[in-house]
Amino acid sequence: xxxxxxxxxxxxxxxxxxxxxxxxxxxxxxxxxxxxxxxxxxxxxxxxxxxxxxxxxxxxxxxxxxxxxxxxxxxxxxxxxxxxxxxxxxxxxxxxxxxxxxxxxxxxxxxxxxxxxxxxxxxxxxxxxxxxxxxxxxxxxxxxxxxxxxxxxxxxxxxxxxxxxxxxxxxxxxxxxxxxxx
Amino acid sequence: xxxxxxxxxxxxxxxxxxxxxxxxxxxxxxxxxxxxxxxxxxxxxxxxxxxxxxxxxxxxxxxxxxxxxxxxxxxxxxxxxxxxxxxxxxxxxxxxxxxxxxxxxxxxxxxxxxxxxxxxxxxxxxxxxxxxxxxxxxxxxxxxxxxxxxxxxxxxxxxxxxxxxxxxxxxxxxxxxxxxxx
Numbered sequence: 001x002x003x004x005x006x007x008x009x010x011x012x013x014x015x016x017x018x019x020x021x022x023x024x025x026x027x028x029x030x031x032x033x034x035x036x037x038x039x040x041x042x043x044x045x046x047x048x049x050x051x052x053x054x055x056x057x058x059x060x061x062x063x064x065x066x067x068x069x070x071x072x073x074x075x076x077x078x079x080x081x082x083x084x085x086x087x088x089x090x091x092x093x094x095x096x097x098x099x100x101x102x103x104x105x106x107x108x109x110x111x112x113x114x115x116x117x118x119x120x121x122x123x124x125x126x127x128x129x130x131x132x133x134x135x136x137x138x139x140x141x142x143x144x145x146x147x148x149x150x151x152x153x154x155x156x157x158x159x160x161x162x163x164x165x166x167x168x169x170x171x172x173x174x175x176x177x178x179x180x181x182x
Numbered sequence: 183x184x185x186x187x188x189x190x191x192x193x194x195x196x197x198x199x200x201x202x203x204x205x206x207x208x209x210x211x212x213x214x215x216x217x218x219x220x221x222x223x224x225x226x227x228x229x230x231x232x233x234x235x236x237x238x239x240x241x242x243x244x245x246x247x248x249x250x251x252x253x254x255x256x257x258x259x260x261x262x263x264x265x266x267x268x269x270x271x272x273x274x275x276x277x278x279x280x281x282x283x284x285x286x287x288x289x290x291x292x293x294x295x296x297x298x299x300x301x302x303x304x305x306x307x308x309x310x311x312x313x314x315x316x317x318x319x320x321x322x323x324x325x326x327x328x329x330x331x332x333x334x335x336x337x338x339x340x341x342x343x344x345x346x347x348x349x350x351x352x353x354x355x356x357x358x359x360x361x362x363x364x
Contacts, residue, residue: 014248030247031211032286065212066196070279070353071286072346091343095274095288097252104214104253104288106277159343161273164254171252 030102034074035062036110037151038087043128044148045117047082049140050124057140060147061085062105063122071106079110083126085117091159094150096143098172107147109159142174212284216256217244218292219333220269225310226330227299229264231322232306239322242329243267244287245304253288261292265308267299273341276332278325280354289329291341324356 004017009025017026037060038045046058061082065074072089079087087110096105119126129135131152139145146166154160165172186199191207199208219242220227228240243264247256254271261269269292278287301308311317313334321327328348336342347354 027246028249029211029213030249032214064209065286067210067212067284068281070281070347071277072279073281073353092274092277092346093343095253095277097254099250099252099255102249104247106286161275161341162344164274165252171255 028102030097030104032065032071032074033062033103033105034065034071034078034108035060035105035147036075036079036087036089036108037093037147038079038083038085038110038112039151040112040128042155043130044134044151045079045083045085045126045128046135047119047123047126049122050119051122054140056124057138058135059140059144060107061087062107072108075106075108075110080120082120082123083117084120085126086113087111088113092162093154093159094147094162094164096146096165096172098143100171100173103172105143107143107150107162109151109154142169143172210284212279212286214247214253214256215244215285215287216247216253216260216290217242217287217329218257218261218269218271218290219275219329220261220265220267220292220294221333222294222310224337225312226316226333227261227265227267227308227310228317229301229305229308231304232301233304236322238306239320240317241322241326242289243269244289254290257288257290257292262302264302264305265299266302267308268295269293270295274344275336275341276329276344276346278328278347278354280325282353282355285354287325289325289332289344291333291336324351325354 005020006015007018008015047061048058049055061079063078076087079085090109093109094107117126187202188197189200190197191200229243230240231237243261245260258269261267272291275291276289299308
């Protein structure tokens with residue numbers, strides 16, 4: 001296989017990964033993450049990551065959407081895989097763009113469809129946290145912060161149109177501040 | 183280059199395109215379309231497609247999101263590329279999943295930021311349509327129907343949380359009914 005080169009294909013306006021022999025263009029596309037803020041009685045479900053990146057840090061049940069599913073199916077599947085939780089989606093709470101890494105996150109507000117949860121293979125543990133107990137120093141990603149604060153701002157209210165990124169990081173360009181590994 | 187095969191990689195739970203020699207997994211991910219229902223004075227901007235699929239049919243200014251942009255930037259870029267329109271986004275109106283083709287559509291409600299529009303290279307023409315004038319028989323894709331009706335239902339109202347697919351096609355599995363080419 002020849003090495004792909006970055007060149008602007010005919011009729012295009014930006015560089016693409018292109019095969020110099022046959023002209024095949026390997027388009028790169030942003031990836032979609034689907035996830036949920038799942039709560040019960042004011043407490044929020046978080047999972048402690050068993051995998052890199054950010055092993056040992058806390059995150060929402062969320063992950064890459066698969067090909068033949070909907071965003072809703074993906075969000076429910078991730079809650080099952082990561083927290084063995086059957087969840088009921090209420091609606092989209094946020095659509096975040098992490099332009100730095102080519103990612104779009106569709107985050108739902110959800111409750112439990114049936115009781116119970118337990119860590120799946122990608123989680124070290126899962127826990128319900130009251131707002132005051134949330135492990136802010138050990139959160140895996142900036143967008144988890146965003147989603148938790150969005151959830152809090154909407155607590156007890158109907159979902160409005162989802163917000164985008166916060167004003168201080170409109171393009172999702174800031175990496176997570178360095179923290180000690182857990 | 184050896185032909186990739188479909189096999190379940192170790193630790194995974196579904197078939198992936200995998201290189202039988204080196205084990206490289208070519209993940210396939212859903213693609214994101216960003217677009218807008220742009221209106222002015224109750225009239226909606228549509229573009230008649232100059233490219234396949236559905237050449238000659240009418241669509242919203244929308245297209246595939248690029249890697250280093252946000253959903254908002256993508257929606258504005260597409261309005262510029264397809265309709266030479268500078269638009270002002272109001273918020274997300276709908277998040278549709280077209281599971282049949284592995285696509286997620288993030289659709290905004292928008293107005294014009296500055297006056298004027300004209301067909302870009304991928305459009306044969308662009309036009310503002312009053313609701314009663316919309317070319318229902320010549321709409322390119324089911325999701326354009328969905329978005330137009332969602333826009334109509336919200337006319338004059340604040341945006342709520344975005345809806346997902348309509349109840350009659352919750353997974354985006356139905357192709358567009360056959361129509362005569364234009």
